[in-house]
Ligand code: ADP
């Protein structure tokens with residue numbers, strides 16, 4: 001058995017990995033970390049949920065020069081949510097070094113605030129292609145010192161039409177650099193990008209063995225998709241379900257339908273304001289809204305613990321989309337279920353993109369009429385975050401000591417720059433809300449409201 005020790009990493013990094021609960025490298029980490037440390041260009045492919053993020057972040061953080069004042073690494077990813085997630089991992093992993101600054105740059109948030117944060121110094125830039133290019137054109141990012149370029153989910157960025165933006169950015173990076181691509185899927189057309197961006201790249205591909213496949217896949221032939229969706233949920237009775245639709249409008253309709261049937265539902269699509277996207281995702285991950293209806297925006301990279309059922313309400317258009325959608329479950333060696341609901345058109349589409357899957361009749365399922373998905377917790381938002389030096393411990397302190405809430409009734413606490421969110425059992429949420437409204441966190445009276 002190979003351990004992180006075998007990869008000859010510094011002791012303080014090993015300690016940090018242990019404290020984060022990483023005991024042993026995954027196969028893709030084992031194979032790529034040594035190559036990346038030799039500064040090689042790399043194209044890496046491994047299935048969804050196999051730990052690709054740590055594989056590219058670990059060598060990067062090792063390599064960062066603490067004396068350098070300009071950004072040294074550029075990570076490009078297709079969605080804002082994925083940028084945030086990668087930044088979160090980078091921050092955790094870099095804890096053992098002093099003062100590594102990770103800055104996210106994506107649309108839907110104020111440019112001025114991003115510029116202010118860049119001016120304070122940034123070591124790692126993580127962004128979506130459009131906003132990065134925007135900063136570059138305004139000369140608000142300095143790319144002259146970048147020595148590592150990482151593209152996560154590169155094939156998706158091509159699909160979204162970002163190839164030109166990426167090429168423009170890359171042509172302005174120093175020639176002497178390490179360039180790295182990570183994804184679970186590489187369609188043929190990726191060559192266009194790789195030929196220009198990478199120099200003699202090493203290719204690492206971890207094939208997943210049939211018997212290791214952790215996601216069980218089902219296809220149902222259906223007439224009424226709404227009805228079939230309810231049947232599916234009430235049959236499989238998941239704890240956390242992610243439902244994919246092909247259009248933004250459809251996500252809103254399906255959410256509305258499920259809400260009408262007594263489900264607590266979040267919606268995620270590109271029409272929402274950035275704060276809404278953040279709050280929807282947060283309420284799904286903290287269990288307040290245990291169903292998420294989303295477009296392919298949520299298909300790439302998102303690592304949400306304990307999603308046990310993914311449903312394709314609409315059949316995806318491409319094999320890659322299918323792979324990434326269902327890959328939101330069965331992560332890091334856990335198991336998961338994926339169900340695709342197909343009308344006649346969907347069956348035709350599916351036979352093109354996943355010819356091996358066989359459809360069953362939806363009538364073979366036995367739904368439990370009385371099953372609903374409702375959050376045991378709801379979310380309170382507090383008008384103060386990192387900037388006001390609010391920490392999870394401060395919120396816990398006020399809730400438990402001052403207000404008398406039992407610790408076991410408090411769920412996830414998320415702290416952002418200027419706001420914080422806390423999940424609280426619905427049975428005591430009124431008490432918590434009133435207490436927080438009248439009480440103090442860190443000696444300050446902060447505004448509080450309820451998300452629903
Ligand atoms: P991918 O990018 O391959 O889809 P992620 O990088 O998002 O996968 O990782 C999936 C999950 O596996 C994450 O929750 C991550 O924390 C976890 N993970 C990554 N590396 C390890 C490891 N070495 N040991 C245990 N868990 C890991």
Ligand code: MG
Pocket residue numbers: 052053152301
């Ligand atoms: Mg990933």
